[in-house]
Amino acid sequence: MTRAYERKKEPALVRRRLLEHGARLCGQQGVAGLSLQEVAETAGVTKGGLLHHFPSKQALVEAIFDDLMQAFEEIVQREMASDPEPFGRFTRAYINGTLDLIGREDRGGWSALMMSTLTEPSLKRKWVEWLDGHLQQEGRVDADPMLELARYAVDGMWLSGFFDAHDLHGSPAETLRRQLITLTRKP
Structure with a gap:
C-alpha cells in the first residue's frame, strides 16, 4: 500500500512564518485591520493551523x-556589549537601536505594534516593563536628566518617522544621532 504525500510537520517554522506575516500585515493594515484568515493564507497554513499556535487574534x-x-532587545544588548563606557550605555544603545529601526524597510510592523501600545493595555504593560527593567538594571548610570531627555527625543523621532513627518534618513538622521549621543556622555 502506498502512502499519499505527507508533509513533514515543522511547528517552529510554521510559527515563525505566522509571526513574520502577521508583523508585515500589521505594518500594512494596522493591528485593528489584522485578519487571522489573511495571516494564515499569506503564511501558507490553514486558519486552524494558525489557531493551533495562537488561539486568538490577541x-x-x-x-x-x-x-x-x-529582536529589539538583541539589538540593544549588542550595542551595549560594544560600548566600553558605562555612563549612558543603555541610552546610547536605545538611541542607536531605535534610529536603525527607523531606516529599515520592515519598520511598518514595528511601528504598528508600537502605536498599539497607546490603545492596548497588555502591549503598553510589556513595553513599560521592558524599559523600566533596563532603567532599573542600569541604575544611576542612566538616571541622569540629559539621558532621559535623549531617550524622549529619540522616541519623538520614532513617532515622527512613523508619520513620515520629517526626513529621518541619511545625513539629517546621522546629524541628529550624533547630537543625541553627545547628550549621553558625561559632562
Whole structure:
C-alpha cells in the first residue's frame, strides 16, 4: 500500500512564518485591520493551523509584539556589549537601536505594534516593563536628566518617522544621532 504525500510537520517554522506575516500585515493594515484568515493564507497554513499556535487574534498580536521586542532587545544588548563606557550605555544603545529601526524597510510592523501600545493595555504593560527593567538594571548610570531627555527625543523621532513627518534618513538622521549621543556622555 502506498502512502499519499505527507508533509513533514515543522511547528517552529510554521510559527515563525505566522509571526513574520502577521508583523508585515500589521505594518500594512494596522493591528485593528489584522485578519487571522489573511495571516494564515499569506503564511501558507490553514486558519486552524494558525489557531493551533495562537488561539486568538490577541494571542497572535502579543506574540508578534514579544517577537519584535526580543529582536529589539538583541539589538540593544549588542550595542551595549560594544560600548566600553558605562555612563549612558543603555541610552546610547536605545538611541542607536531605535534610529536603525527607523531606516529599515520592515519598520511598518514595528511601528504598528508600537502605536498599539497607546490603545492596548497588555502591549503598553510589556513595553513599560521592558524599559523600566533596563532603567532599573542600569541604575544611576542612566538616571541622569540629559539621558532621559535623549531617550524622549529619540522616541519623538520614532513617532515622527512613523508619520513620515520629517526626513529621518541619511545625513539629517546621522546629524541628529550624533547630537543625541553627545547628550549621553558625561559632562
